[in-house]
Amino acid sequence: MKSFKTLLAGLALAALVLPGAAEAAYKAEYKLSTVLGKPFPWGIGGDRWAELVKEKTGGRITVKMYPGTSLVNGDQTKEFTALRQGVIDMAVGSTINWSPQVKELNLFSLPFLMPDYAAIDALTQGPVGKQLFDLLATKDVVPLAWGENGFRELSNSKRPVRTPDDLKGLKVRVVGSPLFLDTFTALGANPTQMSWADAQPALSTGAVDGQENPLSVFVAAKLPTLAQKNLTLWGYVADPLIFVVNKEVWESWSKEDQEGVRAAALQAAQEQIALARKGIAGGDDSVLKDIQAQGVEVVKLTPEQQKAFQTATRPVFDKWAKTIGPDLVKTAEDSIAKR
Numbered sequence: 563m564k565s566f567k568t569l570l571a572g573l574a575l576a577a578l579v580l581p582g583a584a585e586a587a588y589k590a591e592y593k594l595s596t597v598l599g600k601p602f603p604w605g606i607g608g609d610r611w612a613e614l615v616k617e618k619t620g621g622r623i624t625v626k627m628y629p630g631t632s633l634v635n636g637d638q639t640k641e642f643t644a645l646r647q648g649v650i651d652m653a654v655g656s657t658i659n660w661s662p663q664v665k666e667l668n669l670f671s672l673p674f675l676m677p678d679y680a681a682i683d684a685l686t687q688g689p690v691g692k693q694l695f696d697l698l699a700t701k702d703v704v705p706l707a708w709g710e711n712g713f714r715e716l717s718n719s720k721r722p723v724r725t726p727d728d729l730k731g732l733k734v735r736v737v738g739s740p741l742f743l744d745t746f747t748a749l750g751a752n753p754t755q756m757s758w759a760d761a762q763p764a765l766s767t768g769a770v771d772g773q774e775n776p777l778s779v780f781v782a783a784k785l786p787t788l789a790q791k792n793l794t795l796w797g798y799v800a801d802p803l804i805f806v807v808n809k810e811v812w813e814s815w816s817k818e819d820q821e822g823v824r825a826a827a828l829q830a831a832q833e834q835i836a837l838a839r840k841g842i843a844g845g846d847d848s849v850l851k852d853i854q855a856q857g858v859e860v861v862k863l864t865p866e867q868q869k870a871f872q873t874a875t876r877p878v879f880d881k882w883a884k885t886i887g888p889d890l891v892k893t894a895e896d897s898i899a900k901r
């Protein structure tokens with residue numbers, strides 16, 4: 563009898579203490595990794611997520627953004643591994659940077675797969691987006707929302723590029739996936755892989771001649787001041803961003819707070835995409851005007867000119883489609899055709 567009473571008392575005490583104990587298990591600060599900080603749309607999106615998380619969880623969750631992938635010493639290709647290991651709690655990351663660990667994410671880097679913004683949306687908001695999120699969910703992260711870096715256009719310090727031939731011998735900095743090395747090699751360029759942190763000094767000293775990044779990045783990083791005076795709009799690939807939380811961190815939160823973090827991600831991502839497209843998409847070309855006003859020669863490929871780049875990179879598409887998974891590529895092509 564005595565022990566039963568003790569048990570009851572113990573249970574009552576636990577009921578009183580446990581909710582408090584669960585809250586005490588929250589970290590004082592959650593680390594959010596991004597490559598680009600403010601004033602890039604990417605960094606503004608990360609910051610906004612942090613702000614909305616605070617608001618929607620009644621201040622119970624505090625997020626601090628660490629741009630420059632500083633949590634992995636700037637090596638953006640290690641971000642996903644660090645996220646899985648819990649060195650990073652949350653991230654807004656590019657599909658390109660996580661593709662060394664998640665090969666399916668190379669899908670978006672298949673040359674000329676996505677002809678326009680509607681095609682990106684058809685992938686991220688359709689069955690492909692769902693399959694990729696299901697896949698990520700098996701890799702120790704909880705994916706919450708799709709954002710956007712953007713269509714990656716080509717710039718260089720040497721000459722206007724209108725044909726694959728114009729790329730011959732140009733040293734081009736590329737990002738973390740070997741797919742990019744294959745693409746630029748197929749085009750006759752001299753690609754070299756390096757982090758964004760290393761890319762800027764390499765462009766400024768002329769160690770490399772060119773690079774590829776969305777126009778929003780080209781402008782905010784002031785690439786025209788790093789000798790990037792030739793820009794080719796070729797729309798060959800675009801990289802979406804993904805808002806994720808480390809799974810263990812996610813599971814340490816109450817249901818209510820999980821829903822707050824999810825709602826915050828969805829809202830921040832929606833705003834972030836709008837910002838990434840501002841002045842670039844939907845008939846508004848103010849960003850391009852701004853770039854031209856900085857003395858950059860802009861080449862917009864005609865469909866026939868674009869075809870030459872597409873033909874030259876088709877073997878890369880076919881090779882990588884096998885790695886990514888023919889079924890996923892087929893689903894992507896169907897979604898795009900129906901957009």
Ligand code: X2X
Nearest residue numbers: 597656658737757758775
């Ligand atoms: O490194 C790049 O080029 C960047 C900033 O666009 C990415 O992180 C993919």
